Amino acid sequence: MEPRDLLAVMVACSLLAVSLAPMPGANVEAGTADDAAFVDRLKHHLYEPDEPDGPTVDGEVRVVVELKQRARLPTAEGFEIDRVYTSEGTRHVEGSVPLPAVRALANHPGVESVRFAETEFTTDGRVSPGVRTVGADRLHEAGVVGENVTVGVIDSDFRVSHPAIASSAGAYRAFGDGGDWRHGTAVASAVADTAPGATLHLAAIGESTTAEEYRDAVEWLEASDVDVIVDAGSYYTQPGDGSGAISRIAAEAANDTVFVTSAGNHARRYWTGTHGPDDPTWVPFDDGADGNYLDGGAVISGRVKLTLRWDGWPETDADYDLYLIRERPGQDVPVARATGHDGRPYEHLSATVPEGRYYVSIKAERVGEPATLELFANRELHHRSAGGGSAPAMAPGVVAVGASADGTVRPYSARTGVDLVAPDAIAAEGIEVDGGTSFAAPYVAGVAALVIGENPAATPAEVRALLTESAVDVGPEGVDDASGAGRVNATGALAAAG
DSSP states (O other), X not given: OOOOOSSSOOOOOOOOOOOOOOOXXXXXXXXXXXXXXXXXXXXXXXXXXOOOOSOOOOOEEEEEEEEOTTOOOOOOTTOEEEEEEEETTEEEXXXXXXXXXXXXXXXXXXXXXXXXXXXXXOOOSOOOTHHHHTTHHHHHHTTOSOTTOEEEEEESOOOTTSTTTTTTEEEEEEOSSOOXXXXXXXXXXXXXXXXXXXXXXXXXXXXXXXXXXXXXXHHHHHHTTOSEEEEOOOBTTSOTTSOSHHHHHHHHHTTTXXXXXXXXXXXXXXXXXXXXXXXXXXXXXXXXXXXXXXXXXXXXEEEEEEEEEESOSSOOSOEEEEEEEEOOSSSBEEEEEEOXXXXXXXXXXXXXXXXXXXEEEEEEEEOOSOEEEEEEESSOBSSOOSOOOOBTXXXXXXXXXXXXXXXXXXXXXXXXXXXXXXXXXXXXTTOOOOOOGGGTHHHHHHHHHHHHHHOTTOOHHHHHHHHHHTOBOOSSSSSBTTTBTOBOOHHHHHHHHO
């Protein structure tokens, strides 16, 4: 089992008010009854599904439902079955269903996947501003829209009835438990805006996934003959050198498809250091402090996500624990911890916190040889380092995308393994995002779809070369760590393709 987070990596963690031995330089008390009740509320909030609000298209869609072996006929609100038939040994059900009920139908225990036979819905008229930045709008005016191209999108979940993607959706399948639909819908909307003639196949892998489920999602998309795959997640509970299971799966797929991913948002949210058996139990950061403040010690609230990884893949005897601690007058209080890594060299913590000042501490429980530690956060770290690779961005053949705006690289965009940069603004109604490499990657995927639509015989390697060779230089002249080859250029890529 190899978990995943949407920071990048979502792993089950222990959210407990705990009693700690006092840390040097910090005054920590055991959690009170009120603290324990607060943590229980965190756990409830953390795993409670999001309410299905936001805009939706209410029309019906013709669907072909693929059933699992020996499964009963599925049911969903408004699902009307016209016929049941067997093709190549697999039972299928054909009928119509209201578009808002597609996700529930796809999550039925007996359903393998749902494909759309007809999608004739008008868009909401919104177009992501990055479409103009990359020059795709000029191609649209010339009739270049990515027709006859299929783009597979891997994300937590999607709302197929959202007006930004309803007219582009061609298939939907859920792998594992469902997740928040907003992130995936926003990513898919940027693809649809950049290549409005392309068909989207949506693979929902939930807020956590295993390597096996991830492989199933990729293989389903490949079996659907997709031309491009975009996964806008970063998997920090994987090795940062491209050797992990997620990277290997993506690298294999990149042989036959253009595989695009996000480079990660950890440029200011990353710290690395070494720790050995003779070092203090509480791991010191750069100046010897054993606490690393979030957002420079400012008052924060909301979701905090932390991932710690160290040497020893795939299994290790070394044991490090991760703590999130709230600063309080007189006595600091641990509000969440991640322990019990079961022999894998990482810990992950995700919690929702009220307003306060918070810092991260790392405790060494069992140390053998000296190890390199890497800490990733979804907020800026006071003590931080340069570098840090994520999966599958570091996989060979995968196009890793950073975020840019106004001719410069975004401050949070990763500076390791970047191939291209792209804008990261989206315009999906009811979904507000603060930017991020997650929303830059789909622009590159959309441009790849435009190139393939006009050059269907081009190989994935040739498409990748066209994208990088035609990019607009950003930052220092030439290829650099922050921007790779530069900002993706739709018109330049098509011109280079002839």
